[in-house]
Amino acid sequence: MSRETIEDYLFPALMLVIAIAAWEAYVRLAHVPSFLLPAPSEVMTTLIQDWSTLFASLLITLMTTFEALLAAMIGGVALALIFHLWRPLERAFFPFAVILQVTPVISIAPLLLVYLSSGEAVLVCAFLVAFFPILSNTALGLASADHNLIDLFELYGASSWQQLRLLRMPAALPYFLGGLRIGGGLSLVGAIVAEIAAGSAGSGSGLAYRIVESGFRLNIPRMFAALFLISITGILIFLFFTALTYMLLHRWHDSMRARER
Amino acid sequence: MRAEGGAGVTPLVTLRGVEKAFKSGTVALQNVDLDIRDGEFLSLLGPSGCGKSTVLRIVAGLTTISGGHVQWRGQPSLGFVFQEPTLAPWSDVFDNVWLPLRLNGVSRRDARAPVEEALANVGLTGFERAYPRELSGGMKMRVSIARALVLKPAVLLMDEPFAALDEITRAKLNDDLLSLRANLRTTIVFVTHSVYESVYLSTRICVMAPRPGRVVAEIAVDPSVVRDEEYRLGPYYADRAREASTALHAAMGASKCA
Ligand SMILES: Nc1ncnc2c1ncn2[C@@H]1O[C@H](COP(=O)(O)OP(=O)(O)O)[C@@H](O)[C@H]1O
Ligand SMILES: [Mg+2]
Numbered sequence: 001m002s003r004e005t006i007e008d009y010l011f012p013a014l015m016l017v018i019a020i021a022a023w024e025a026y027v028r029l030a031h032v033p034s035f036l037l038p039a040p041s042e043v044m045t046t047l048i049q050d051w052s053t054l055f056a057s058l059l060i061t062l063m064t065t066f067e068a069l070l071a072a073m074i075g076g077v078a079l080a081l082i083f084h085l086w087r088p089l090e091r092a093f094f095p096f097a098v099i100l101q102v103t104p105v106i107s108i109a110p111l112l113l114v115y116l117s118s119g120e121a122v123l124v125c126a127f128l129v130a131f132f133p134i135l136s137n138t139a140l141g142l143a144s145a146d147h148n149l150i151d152l153f154e155l156y157g158a159s160s161w162q163q164l165r166l167l168r169m170p171a172a173l174p175y176f177l178g179g180l181r182i183g184g185g186l187s188l189v190g191a192i193v194a195e196i197a198a199g200s201a202g203s204g205s206g207l208a209y210r211i212v213e214s215g216f217r218l219n220i221p222r223m224f225a226a227l228f229l230i231s232i233t234g235i236l237i238f239l240f241f242t243a244l245t246y247m248l249l250h251r252w253h254d255s256m257r258a259r260e261r
Numbered sequence: 262m263r264a265e266g267g268a269g270v271t272p273l274v275t276l277r278g279v280e281k282a283f284k285s286g287t288v289a290l291q292n293v294d295l296d297i298r299d300g301e302f303l304s305l306l307g308p309s310g311c312g313k314s315t316v317l318r319i320v321a322g323l324t325t326i327s328g329g330h331v332q333w334r335g336q337p338s339l340g341f342v343f344q345e346p347t348l349a350p351w352s353d354v355f356d357n358v359w360l361p362l363r364l365n366g367v368s369r370r371d372a373r374a375p376v377e378e379a380l381a382n383v384g385l386t387g388f389e390r391a392y393p394r395e396l397s398g399g400m401k402m403r404v405s406i407a408r409a410l411v412l413k414p415a416v417l418l419m420d421e422p423f424a425a426l427d428e429i430t431r432a433k434l435n436d437d438l439l440s441l442r443a444n445l446r447t448t449i450v451f452v453t454h455s456v457y458e459s460v461y462l463s464t465r466i467c468v469m470a471p472r473p474g475r476v477v478a479e480i481a482v483d484p485s486v487v488r489d490e491e492y493r494l495g496p497y498y499a500d501r502a503r504e505a506s507t508a509l510h511a512a513m514g515a516s517k518c519a
Binding site for chain 1: 318321322323339341343345347349350351352360361363364365392393394412
């Protein structure tokens with residue numbers, strides 16, 4: 001094993017193991033009651049015991065996040081293209097974008113719950129937070145093509161469609177993927193926040209709902225188990241988009257250069 | 262029309278009294294007279310900011326003029342090489358060179374022969390599948406030249422193409438450009454701020470002065486003289502270089518700042 005492999009993977013993994021072991025030891029030695037802080041081993045046991053309920057919730061959270069992200073992706077890219085083709089619209093839309101982006105999603109969630117069913121409200125929240133990073137990044141990407149290349153396209157009499165397809169879109173790809181990575185994480189946040197806001201009133205049964213429910217029942221180990229699954233979901237989303245970005249960009253984009261040592 | 266560039270033949274491109282003022286108020290060019298003649302290697306020599314790039318962009322039809330007129334003989338096909346290689350980083354070498362053909366509706370299959378030929382011309386056969394990122398600065402510039410040549414343009418416009426390269430790569434590319442020109446018989450307009458480069462390459466040098474940009478001197482370099490290391494060390498080269506240098510200094514002195 002090379003020194004780099006050790007530094008890159010073994011050390012971080014070791015740190016994680018040490019942290020978990022320390023937690024376990026502290027709970028056991030100090031006799032911390034499990035309704036205050038359950039030991040990692042107890043969280044794992046709960047996870048296995050309640051697996052069918054928790055797994056169903058995990059699927060719901062994943063589906064919501066995925067659906068919201070897909071809608072945000074389609075909507076964000078479509079709007080970025082429309083803005084690109086017709087500039088005045090971008091300026092007209094700008095105030096709305098700013099208002100929606102600076103308003104924390106947690107403060108919109110209760111209002112959405114007035115108008116929508118809790119399932120719909122969760123979806124809309126997850127969509128709203130993912131939508132803007134994708135829109136703004138894609139719009140920035142479409143505008144960021146090399147000026148000399150634009151000149152070259154003009155010199156060869158390229159049509160607007162050719163310019164969009166062969167120049168603007170590839171130039172926007174890294175920006176779009178950046179927006180997607182941010183939006184992916186945020187849509188999970190949006191979904192969780194809306195479910196928490198819906199709380200016991202919600203008929204939803206995603207992971208955040210399990211947390212609220214377990215909190216009421218003082219079932220702290222199950223709260224941790226649900227929390228653990230949310231972290232796993234976040235990590236999976238992150239890994240998925242990192243892999244996708246690597247797949248699409250590693251041959252040509254400078255952001256991938258650090259991998260060549 | 263098979264013109265040989267002698268007197269009395271209509272030049273490929275004619276600029277008369279051309280003026281270019283930007284919206285910012287900068288007068289980039291004033292009263293520029295310039296002919297581009299068939300088969301010549303014309304250098305535009307001048308300090309930075311004197312409007313060389315602007316002249317090239319006007320010739321390419323990439324920017325409008327605010328006075329005077331520009332006349333193209335027929336519709337000469339153009340190739341353009343920028344100071345930076347300006348390749349599409351997401352495309353490999355083949356696709357980059359294919360681009361001008363592709364924009365003209367040529368399929369990848371039909372483009373194979375001309376692209377291979379253009380790559381062979383710049384000595385890059387075998388690099389079709391490489392990405393720009395994987396190439397050295399000199400190789401990227403060669404790809405850029407291949408792309409400009411793939412449509413076999415009547416005029417090749419080059420805007421300080423080798424300015425960012427090291428001296429050795431630059432000398433090699435200068436020689437390769439000369440042999441390319443001998444083979445293809447393309448008319449070349451070459452922007453540079455190097456006296457030595459312009460004397461080595463050109464058959465005619467137009468010296469430009471800044472603020473406002475204009476052509477202040479013209480130096481002819483005998484096209485029949487072979488351009489090689491011997492030429493570079495000989496008295497004819499030294500005389501032309503001195504002539505160009507003097508004109509350049511006069512041009513800089515005439516303007517308000519040095
Ligand atoms: N798009 C532009 N807008 C405003 N001023 C410009 C623009 N392009 C060039 N200029 C100005 O015009 C002058 C000539 O520029 P340029 O043709 O690029 O000179 P050169 O290529 O000789 O260095 C400079 O003073 C430059 O600042
Ligand atoms: Mg310039």
